[in-house]
Amino acid sequence: MKKIGMLVLKIMAGLAVIGVIALLFVNFRGVPSYEVNIPDNIKNVNVEVTPERVARGEKIALIMCNACHANGENRLVGKHIADLPAEFGKAYSLNITRDAEDGIGSWTDGEIIYFLKTGIKRTGQYAPIMPKFPRMADEDLKSVIAYLRSDRFPVQATKGAGHEQEPSFLLKVLTNTVMKPIEPITEPILVPDSTDKTAFGKYIANDLIACYGCHSGDFAKEDPLHPEKSFGFYGGGIKMPDLEGNIIPSANLTFDEETGISKKYTEEQFVQAVRLCKKPDGTLLRYPMQPHLTLTDYEVKAIYAYLKTVPKIRNNVNAQ
Numbered sequence: 001m002k003k004i005g006m007l008v009l010k011i012m013a014g015l016a017v018i019g020v021i022a023l024l025f026v027n028f029r030g031v032p033s034y035e036v037n038i039p040d041n042i043k044n045v046n047v048e049v050t051p052e053r054v055a056r057g058e059k060i061a062l063i064m065c066n067a068c069h070a071n072g073e074n075r076l077v078g079k080h081i082a083d084l085p086a087e088f089g090k091a092y093s094l095n096i097t098r099d100a101e102d103g104i105g106s107w108t109d110g111e112i113i114y115f116l117k118t119g120i121k122r123t124g125q126y127a128p129i130m131p132k133f134p135r136m137a138d139e140d141l142k143s144v145i146a147y148l149r150s151d152r153f154p155v156q157a158t159k160g161a162g163h164e165q166e167p168s169f170l171l172k173v174l175t176n177t178v179m180k181p182i183e184p185i186t187e188p189i190l191v192p193d194s195t196d197k198t199a200f201g202k203y204i205a206n207d208l209i210a211c212y213g214c215h216s217g218d219f220a221k222e223d224p225l226h227p228e229k230s231f232g233f234y235g236g237g238i239k240m241p242d243l244e245g246n247i248i249p250s251a252n253l254t255f256d257e258e259t260g261i262s263k264k265y266t267e268e269q270f271v272q273a274v275r276l277c278k279k280p281d282g283t284l285l286r287y288p289m290q291p292h293l294t295l296t297d298y299e300v301k302a303i304y305a306y307l308k309t310v311p312k313i314r315n316n317v318n319a320q
C-alpha cells in the first residue's frame with residue numbers, strides 16, 4: 001500500500017512540474033502564430049474598385065469595422081478597445097488606412113480577405129480579438145476591400161503605427177488551447193436573391209452582421225462556420241459590459257411568446273429598434289446594441305422574417 005501511495009505522490013508531483021512548465025511556456029510563447037497558407041482562389045483575387053462596390057463596402061464597414069478602428073477624427077488608424085472585458089487583457093485595433101507603412105496599403109487583396117476569413121495575418125500572427133467574417137459573401141468582401149482602397153475620408157492614407165497587443169495570461173492560454181483560426185471556406189459564397197426574404201434576412205443576420213454573435217447563449221459555444229449550431233442560438237442572455245462597465249444581457253430574439261420578441265415588437269417596431277435603437281416605449285436600447293443606420297427597412301424586415309423561422313427558446317434574460 002505504502003509503495004503505491006508513494007508512486008501516486010510522485011506521479012502527482014511530476015504532473016505538477018509538467019503543468020508549471022506548460023504554463024511558463026504558454027506565457028512565454030504568447031498568442032501563437034500560424035503558417036500562412038492562402039488558397040489560390042483567395043490569393044489571386046484582384047478587386048476592381050467600382051463606385052457601386054465602394055458604396056456597398058462603406059455601408060458594411062460602417063456597421064462592421066469603423067466603430068472599432070476609427071479615432072476621434074473618424075480616421076481608421078486604430079485605438080484601444082475600451083469594452084474588452086479586463087480578463088482578456090488590453091487590445092488595440094490597428095491602422096487600416098491606405099498608408100503603405102503604418103496602414104494596410106501594401107497588403108494584397110488576397111491577404112486582406114484571408115485575414116478577414118481566418119484571423120491569420122500575412123505575417124502568420126493570429127488576431128484573437130478582431131472578429132472574423134468566414135461566411136461573408138465573396139462580393140461583399142470585395143466591396144469592403146474596394147472601400148478600404150477608396151478615397152473616402154476614413155481610409156485616406158494616415159500615419160500612426162498601432163499599439164502592441166497586451167493579451168492577458170488567460171487569453172494566451174485560450175489561444176494555445178481552444179481559440180483557433182477559422183478554416184477558410186473556398187467554395188463561392190453568394191448573396192441570396194433579395195426577393196427570397198427569409199434567405200436574404202438569414203444572410204444579413206448570420207453571415208454579414210452576425211447578430212447571433214451577441215444574441216446567443218454563450219460566446220464560447222458559438223460556431224462561426226455553422227451559426228445555427230451555436231448554443232442558445234438567438235435565445236440571448238450573454239452578459240456584456242457597456243462602456244461604463246455595467247453588465248447588460250443580450251436580448252432573446254426568438255419568437256417565443258413569453259420571453260422572445262413576438263409580442264414585444266411588431267415588424268415596424270423591430271425596424272425602429274434595429275435601425276435606431278428605439279424601443280416601443282420610446283426609450284433607447286443600451287450599448288453594446290448599436291443603431292444599424294445603414295441597413296434599409298427592407299433588410300431589417302427580412303431579418304424579422306428570418307427570426308420567425310428560428311427555433312423558439314424560452315429564456316427570460318432579465319431573470320438571470
Ligand code: HEC
Nearest residue numbers: 064065068091092093094096104126127128129130131165
Ligand atoms: C471588435 C473590434 C473590431 C472590429 C469590429 C474590427 N476590427 Fe479589425 N482589428 C481589431 C483589433 C483588436 C485588431 C488587432 C489584432 C491583433 O493584432 O491581434 C485589428 C486588426 C485588423 C487588421 C490587421 C492590421 C494589421 O496591420 O495587422 C485589419 C486588416 C483589420 N483589422 C480590418 C478590419 C475590417 C476590414 C473590419 C470590418 C470588416 C474590422 N477590422 C473590424 C478590432 C476590430
Ligand code: HEC
Nearest residue numbers: 209210211214248249250251273274285286287288289303
Ligand atoms: C455587440 C453585441 C450585439 C450585436 C452585434 C447585436 N446586438 Fe442586439 N442587443 C444587444 C444587447 C446587449 C441588447 C440589450 C439592450 C438593452 O437591454 O438595452 C440588444 C437588444 C436588441 C433588441 C431589443 C430586444 C428586446 O427584447 O427589447 C433587438 C430587436 C436587437 N437587439 C436586434 C439585433 C439585430 C437584428 C442585430 C443584428 C443586425 C443585433 N441586435 C446585433 C447586443 C447586440
